Amino acid sequence: KSVAAQRKHFKLSSTRALEKQPEYLATGSLKLRNYQLDGLNWMVYSWSQDRNVILADEMGLGKTVQCASFIGYLSQTMAIRGPFLVVVPLSTVPNWVREFRRWTPMVNTIVYVGxxxxxxxxxxxxxxVEGGGARAAREGGRKYFEVLITTYELILKDAAVLGRINWAYLLVDK
Structure with missing residues (x-):
C-alpha cells in the first residue's frame, strides 16, 4: 500500500489515541512521559489528517524522543518502512542518532554525513536510486535504510541524488 492509502485507511478505521507507550518502543528504563505520549498521539493524529505540523515544545522536553517514537509508530504500527528523512544541524546529529537507536532500535537508521x-x-x-529510490524493505536479503539522518548543507550538496528518493516522511530540526 502507498503511504497515502495507509493514511486514508487509518482515518477510516482508527482514531483512538494511544493510552500507554507502544510495546515496540525500547523497553526497560526507557519510558515516555505523559506529555511525550500526548505529543506522539498529536503527531499520529495530525499525520492521519494529512496535516503538516511543528512540534514546538520547550528545550529539554524530549522532542527528539517524540519524533523517533512517531517514526517507530509509522514503521511498526502502520508498516511504513520509510524511507524517512531527518534533516538536522550538524551539531545535533549525534543526539538524533543516539535517540533513534535507543528508542527505535528495530528501525534501520543511518547517518549521511562526511x-x-x-x-x-x-x-x-x-x-x-536506480530502483526508484531508497528501499527500506528486505529485497533479495538486503535491508536498505529506513531513516536517513543528515544536515541542511548536505541536502543542498546532494540534492540531485536525495531529490530522486520518494521520502515517506520528512522531519526537520531547527
Missing amino acids: DSRSREVIRAFEFD
Missing part, C-alpha cells in the same frame, strides 16, 4: 567520498560509499551500500 566528505563526498564517504557519502558516495554510503550511497553505494545503502541506496538503490
